[in-house]
Amino acid sequence: MTSSTLAPQRPAAHRRSLRGGLPLTRVSGLGLGVAMVWFSLLVLIPLAAVAVAAADGGWAGFWRTVTNDQTAATIRLTVGTALLVTLVNIVMGTLIAWVLVRDRFFGKRALEILIDVPFALPTIVAGLVLLALYGPGSPLGVNIANTRIAVFLAFLFVTLPFIVRTVQPVLAELDPEIEEAAASLGASRFTTFRRIILPSLTPAIAAGAALSFARAVGEYGSLVLLTGNLPMRTEVASVRILSSIENDNLDSAAAVAVVLLAISLAVIVVLDVIQRRVMRRG
Amino acid sequence: MAEHSIVTRTQVGRRPGRYVLRAVVTAYLFLLVAWPLYLVARNAFADGFTSLNDILTDPDVTHALRLTVVIAVTxxxxxxxxxxGISILLVRYDFPGKRTLNALLDVPLSVSPIVVGLALVLVYGGREGWFGPTLESAGLQIIFATPGMVMATVFVALPLVIREVVPILQEVGDEQxxxxxxxxANAVQTFRRITLPxxxxxxxxxxxxxxxxxxxEFGAVKVVSGNVLGETRTATLVVEEKYLNFDKGGSYATAFLLALVAVACIIVVSVLRPKEDR
Structure with missing residues (x-):
């Protein structure tokens, strides 16, 4: 009935339970070897190179680069705004998932498609799209271009699908009988939501929140046209990395990149822990 | 079916809270996605078809569009x-390090596109990269050329097929x-006749x-492409360049084309998927 159209992020319980399987044969072993070489050349070695380049200047050099006034300001702005956006997404994403699963009305299908637009829309186009409504000459009479609100809005746009799409399938599978039982025992609708529904949704919300936070921290494309990239005001971490690259200062670019990679890694670990906990619970 | 929906409707009708939630969600999505998206289409056609016609007859833009398609398809x-391949290995076979590999395969989803570009430059850059100078002396330029742009694009989209195929492989099981x-049946026949369908x-x-x-893809490609007009400029880079050069009509028209393809992709998936679920 309710289909999560793109499901870019599957819910914890549906993913990985990859235990067991056949031992490798000669052909599958060769396939695995080729795949690993390709994956290493494309992902692992390049990411290792970032860490190595960041370590070039030693710990002191790394620390000097990331605590430089302008760089530290970009990291603070990026992480702070990403946290704020994730909080909004936790509320709005859960609410949207709730309406899409529990409500029926004309035009719901269209809303389903709108949710996935930020996932498929090129980020530079996303920036342009937001500029058309909230930038100079806005039909709403606001102009948030080149302000920190623009950073917030761009993050909000690109992270829209994450929590909706992780919560939606879990909510669809919840057994309504438990809620009915709670209601028949005298629980108010709010109590039912807080005591029955919310605990089952928490792992999905957490997984979606982690992904949405990671996505926001690394965002670049949607900000280019929207925020003006003003140093100390609207410049985010990835823009700072790019300007270091363009100034041919790859080592300091790598230092900031390592901070972002550490955040991504932390997110993946958190996700893994949540998923393991969910699987243990059954 | 009809009766069922009537019952649901009356239940819904008894709870005015639902209408509030519905209105909040609709308004939020309208303001965040639908209206801005509509405005881009309107701006693209502000002068009728002139902007669209201009970009489609501009050889630099058509070259960029062609390059974008070639890179994306590759x-x-x-x-x-x-x-x-990797989905089948993960689901059907057992090997040491499988869990780690599975977790690593998700890494590209949470890495900033700019970091992706930087990582590739550090390894394949022609001057100081780890492998770049060797490859370049062998006549293979990667950074500031098409191979690097393909690699950047492959990197950012890497987990998408795996994430779709792994759950299905798990669900169908291996009995057949x-x-x-x-x-x-040999391995090829089994794959072609059983697994693939x-x-x-x-x-x-x-x-x-x-x-x-x-x-x-924009950020990662921007870093590795060098953005050379008529050579390594892709459609998303055209959107940026035209906007910054005050050719807003051309920028909106190119953005409109890209948005059109993106929305078409979503609609295709959403039309196909429920059939599969049934």
Whole structure:
């Protein structure tokens, strides 16, 4: 009935339970070897190179680069705004998932498609799209271009699908009988939501929140046209990395990149822990 | 069916809170996605078809569009072959380090596109990269050329096919494959006749999603492309360049084309998927 159209992020319980399987044969072993070489050349070695380049200047050099006034300001702005956006997404994403699963009305299908637009829309186009409504000459009479609100809005746009799409399938599978039982025992609708529904949704919300936070921290494309990239005001971490690259200062670019990679890694670990906990619970 | 929906409607009708939630969600999505998206289409056609016509007859833009399609299609083909192969290995076989590999395969989703570009430059850059100078003396330029742009695009879209195919492979199980094998089918026959038809829809969704993602990649490609007019400039880079050069009509028109393809991809997936679920 309710289909999560793109499901870019599957819910914890549906993913990985990859235990067991056949031992490798000669052909599958060769396939695995080729795949690993390709994956290493494309992902692992390049990411290792970032860490190595960041370590070039030693710990002191790394620390000097990331605590430089302008760089530290970009990291603070990026992480702070990403946290704020994730909080909004936790509320709005859960609410949207709730309406899409529990409500029926004309035009719901269209809303389903709108949710996935930020996932498929090129980020530079996303920036342009937001500029058309909230930038100079806005039909709403606001102009948030080149302000920190623009950073917030761009993050909000690109992270829209994450929590909706992780919560939606879990909510669809919840057994309504438990809620009915709670209601028949005298629980108010709010109590039912807080005591029955919310605990089952928490792992999905957490997984979606982690992904949405990671996505926001690394965002670049949607900000280019929207925020003006003003140093100390609207410049985010990835823009700072790019300007270091363009100034041919790859080592300091790598230092900031390592901070972002550490955040991504932390997110993946958190996700893994949540998923393991969910699987243990059954 | 009809009766059921009547019952649901009356239940819904008794709870005015639902209308509030519905209105809040609709308004939020309208303001955040629908209206801005509509405005881009309107701006693209502000002077009728002139802007669209201008960009489609501009040789630099048509070259960029062609390059975008070539890169995206190459990346999708690579990711599909790699994705299907690795999904089968992950689900059907057992090997040391499988869990770690599975977790690592999700890494590209949470890495900033700019970091992706930087990582590739550090390894394949022509001057100081780890492998770049060697490859370049062998006549293979990667950074500031098409191979690097393909690699960047493959990187960012890497997990999409895997994420679609793995759950389906787990769901269908391997009984039919075992049966085929016990009846004397070899690996290729088993894959072509049994496995591939079973995962067909997952592969198709994965391909459509990867295509949308690949056509629209911007940050990673910007870093590795060098953005050379008429050579390594892609459609998304055209959007930026035209906007910054005050050619807003051209920028909106190119953005409109890209948005059109992206929305078409979503609609294709959403039309196909429920059929599969039924």
């Amino acid at each position: 990346a999708v083909v690579i990711n599909t072959v790699f994705g299907v 494959e075992q049966a085929a094998r016990s009846l004397g 079973a995962i067909k829809w997952g592969v198709i969704y994965g391909v459509v999603l990867s295509l949308a993602r690949s056509l629209g």
